[in-house]
Amino acid sequence: MIEKTFIFIYSLTLVCADIEYAVEDSRDGDLSNQAFTNLENELCQDEHLWKYLRNKIDKNNDSVITIGEMEDYLWKRTKELNLEEMDKQLAKIVPGQEKKISFEAHVKNVFEEIDDLNSLDAPSTDEDTKDLKILFTIEKNMWIHLAGGVDQKMDLEKFYQLTYPHEFPEIKTLNERLTFEAYDTDKNGFLSVDEFLEFSKDVDETIVKEKRKKFTKKIDLNADNRLDLNEFKKWNQLIAPSLTEIINDERNYLLNCCDENDDLKFNQVEVDRNCESFLHSLVTNYSLDIRKAPSKPNNKMYTKS
Numbered sequence: 001m002i003e004k005t006f007i008f009i010y011s012l013t014l015v016c017a018d019i020e021y022a023v024e025d026s027r028d029g030d031l032s033n034q035a036f037t038n039l040e041n042e043l044c045q046d047e048h049l050w051k052y053l054r055n056k057i058d059k060n061n062d063s064v065i066t067i068g069e070m071e072d073y074l075w076k077r078t079k080e081l082n083l084e085e086m087d088k089q090l091a092k093i094v095p096g097q098e099k100k101i102s103f104e105a106h107v108k109n110v111f112e113e114i115d116d117l118n119s120l121d122a123p124s125t126d127e128d129t130k131d132l133k134i135l136f137t138i139e140k141n142m143w144i145h146l147a148g149g150v151d152q153k154m155d156l157e158k159f160y161q162l163t164y165p166h167e168f169p170e171i172k173t174l175n176e177r178l179t180f181e182a183y184d185t186d187k188n189g190f191l192s193v194d195e196f197l198e199f200s201k202d203v204d205e206t207i208v209k210e211k212r213k214k215f216t217k218k219i220d221l222n223a224d225n226r227l228d229l230n231e232f233k234k235w236n237q238l239i240a241p242s243l244t245e246i247i248n249d250e251r252n253y254l255l256n257c258c259d260e261n262d263d264l265k266f267n268q269v270e271v272d273r274n275c276e277s278f279l280h281s282l283v284t285n286y287s288l289d290i291r292k293a294p295s296k297p298n299n300k301m302y303t304k305s
Contacts, residue, residue: 039287039291040275040276040279040287043275043279043287043290043291044272044275044276044279047268047272048290049271049272049275049278049279049284049290050268050271050272052284052290053065053266053271053278053283053284054268056073057069057070057072057073057283059072063267063268064265064266064267065265065266065267065271066264066265067251067254067255067259067264067265070251070254070266070283071247071251073283074247074250074251074282074283075243075247077282077283077285077289078243078246078247078282081285082160082163082164082167083160085163086159086160086163086164089109089163090156090159092109093105093106093108093109099155099156100153100154100155100156101153101154101156101159102153102154103140103143103147103150103151103152103153103154104117106139106143106154106159107136107139107140110139111132111136114132117136120132120133120136121133121136121140130198131198134182134183134185134198135182137182138175138178138179138182141178141181141182142162142174142175142178143162145174145178146158146161146162146171164243166240166241166242166243167243169242172242173233176229176232176233176236177229179236180229180232183195183196183198189228189229190226190227190228191226191227191232192225192226193225193226196219196227196232219231219235221234246282250281250282250283253277253281254266254277254278254281254283257274257277258270258271258274258277258278260273260274
């Protein structure tokens with residue numbers, strides 16, 4: 001499936017707003033609100049959450065989780081989730097244990113609904129394919145910069161950078177510039193209202209609905225009725241925050257909701273009392289990670305990792 005966010009925003013592979021909570025005896029594979037409430041209640045009983053977090057995060061075994069330990073775990077788990085998602089993509093792109101990816105295989109995966117990929121790289125005035133051509137151009141130029149050319153295969157390290165540029169400041173900057181240039185269709189170094197709306201239409205429906213009003217008041221910072229690259233970057237940071245910003249937001253969320261004595265630590269009482277907040281947090285992958293654990297943990301499940 002072609003997704004604009006996958007191609008040039010590369011949002012984190014964190015299950016959040018679109019979580020589907022699977023359950024074995026559910027007919028449609030999703031939990032009802034009541035079923036999820038029951039699941040939360042189960043996970044919040046018998047110190048289940050505390051034992052899980054303590055054994056995952058409390059590295060010095062002092063029975064408290066410092067904010068530093070929490071941040072370290074958030075970075076580690078986010079990286080793991082990204083790698084898991086990249087492995088899924090690689091399974092569709094490269095055969096066996098192949099360690100390099102071709103541009104052709106990559107774009108076939110990204111633009112899997114397009115039968116003739118050559119049409120995306122050919123001149124055309126067809127409005128129906130305009131957006132796809134722009135996205136293809138961004139993907140192609142990113143590949144050229146990272147691999148050295150579309151005829152060159154990309155190793156897994158570079159492919160990770162291509163997939164998650166927000167983790168690498170230089171790659172994120174490159175991605176923003178190439179995206180800006182691709183949508184600057186008249187090549188004057190600015191995005192007009194129309195060019196900007198073409199870029200943002202699948203990213204933020206509010207901007208499309210508000211159109212010039214939103215563009216003028218909240219995006220066009222110097223009110224010249226167009227965006228320069230710096231204004232574009234500032235807006236892009238709002239819809240695609242860096243990994244550092246995401247981790248910091250999560251850190252502040254947990255401190256505000258759950259650090260009851262303001263000591264920058266979480267003890268068992270605080271975790272137990274704020275169980276639901278932790279289950280709705282990135283630290284448990286929005287409860288998905290802990291749901292994989294048995295409701296009555298055994299010693300093997302809670303072996304320190």
